[in-house]
Amino acid sequence: MADEQKPGGSEAPPPGKGEAAEQPKKPAADAAAKPAPPKPAAPAAPKPPPVMAATPWESDLARELKERFGDLVRETSTYLGQNFVVVKPEAAIPVLEYLKLDGDFDYLVDVTAVDWPKRAERFDLVYIVYSFSRNERMRVKTFIADGFRPETAVGVHLTANWLEREVFDMFGIEFAGHPDMRRILLPEEWQGYPLRKDYSIIQQDQAWVQANLNIESGQ
Amino acid sequence: MPDSTFLDSTELVLNMGPQHPSTHGVLRVILKLDGEKVLGTECVIGYLHRGVEKIAENRTYAQFNPYVDRMDYVAAVSNGLGYCLAIEKLLNVEAPPRAQAVRVILTELNRIASHLLWLGTHALDIGAITPVFYCLREREEALKIFEKYCGARLTTHAFRIGGLLYETYDGFEQEVRTFCDMFLPKVDEYEELLTNNRIWVGRLKNVGILNADECKEYGVTGPVLRASGVKWDLRKAQPYSGYEKYDFEIPTRRNGDTYDRYMVRMEEMRQAVRIMRQAVDGLPEGAIMGKVGKVIKPAMGEAYVSIEAPKGELGYYVVSDNSTQPYRVRVRPPSFVNLQALDRMVRGGLVADVVAVIGTLDIVLGEIDR
């Protein structure tokens, strides 16, 4: 059941969902930033695909970020009471650094990625940060294309080391300037990146399994 | 310690694990040694990798629930709680008060069970054989309550999204109270055995020091962070499941060494008993299942929910694409992040300290490798 659920369950929604996830929200974010929204009619498409019903995030920090980084901050939103900012890939590390030094977000909780294969910028790269003094959590998201090498966050938060290695291991996102960019959970020679959506759940590196485990197949 | 001995030895590379008993599972640590002194370490993990996050993308929300128990199998109830809370957040529902109280009782009971297993094995690593028997004896009582409540001892699958499936059994409250009464003196008993024991103190004091800033830098959470003097506990900082109703302390210590982490965990067990007592006394009546449909289909969106697991901050980042299966489930495992600080903690120490530090980090490989 597991293998056949896949196409029906998760593949059907993504067409257009990737773009939909950001586009209808973008005018809203832009509207907050600039007075003249370029395309206000965009969300009123005939059949709107499901989108994340995020609302703009109004706070001093969001304003500060927008002032400081301008266009590099694409969106500041909140969903279910959880705040996140979407920034351009090149701004991710400066934003993290700014948050750490000026916003006191001194604890990097997690680095992870989400794969949206149908979207031009294929991956969501998500940094979750927390501030002990504010008792506040937020996410810094950036959309990156396949093959793009984002800058590493190790220079800002040491803990990013293993977390980025895991992202590399599972998604194949290589971080530029990372001190030790190797696979962490899977064997070094493994082919393929399991958490990408085009990697089926029963797929595996047969050659590796046969060469190293002396069995025909791991299934 | 002199940098080179009169033998002018070269560096020695020593493999610890993956079948070493004191690495608590299949962790392999490659040690670079100069005599007894550790020059550097490298952790090789992934031997227990099962691709839990991939499995999640191919199961429905309810079906994935039993799998989370198999990550930190020592504290399965906490894992289940974190997952259920994350999905409840996405669905924007809340478990009814009775369900929340029962969840708190079982989670705290699990915290005790987890800490007991940690204490027993940690003491065993250091060379004290007796505590492990005592610890497992008391842990057994906790596991019996789990078995009676939900039918399994270890991988409990105790909670469901939206609340609970099982109503408490007859005599549940009484049994929890009996456990609390029985357990508190036992903590003192363990402390009698260990706290002032010269070997114990000698092996643990000033070993594997991690100060508060380093903890934050490495993202280390849980008892390790609290032993470094940071009074931070998610149960207080961002209460979930009704923890704001209970009165308890966050134990902290100053030095951030292995001994302090031991002391913090001992005190945490006492606080867990305190929470359980309050929860049992104020156990409300009422429904145990919230308004959740048979088919769980959250709206398009994402949420990150974290809880204070026995090992630290356990987070679930769930992305939903408005289908019955999660689009992405990311688990933020406390052990994985905490283990990263191992190198910082043992560098410059002795080989024997590595054992003590791994023990005190309280790692579970099922959670690290997922």
Place this chain on the structure above:
Amino acid sequence: MRNLLKKIFLVDLFQGLWVTFRYQHPRNIYTEQYPAERPKVAERYRGAPRLNINPDNGETLCIACNLCALACPEALIVVGSERNEATRRKELTTFTYDTSRCMFCGLCEDACPVDALELTQDFELATYTREGQIWDRQTLEEGPRPTPYKC
């Protein structure tokens, strides 16, 4: 002086031995004589699966609705059914349950609308072959037959 007497008469030793002997009371003995005496597991214990039959007429309770197979995370239940033309109802023909892949989460018994499938208190699931782990309808209804232990 008192300490000296204590030392001479080995008071500490006897105190220690007293602890040992105190736990010799049958009340304090924990050992379970397992194969000879089966331990009592909790009422809600999730062990070997069983397909319940109606005690009155010996017919299965299962209505072949396939809900358990859909609920199972490991997809290890296969329900075979056939439409009975006389009663115009679906009837169960085969039922296989792969205990080797089962993690005893209990989702199948939660899903069952007629309480036909149940995880019982039986915990002896070991077999000599992998095939023996796949239980058919007969095994599920009558229960497994483990090799009895001879004293």
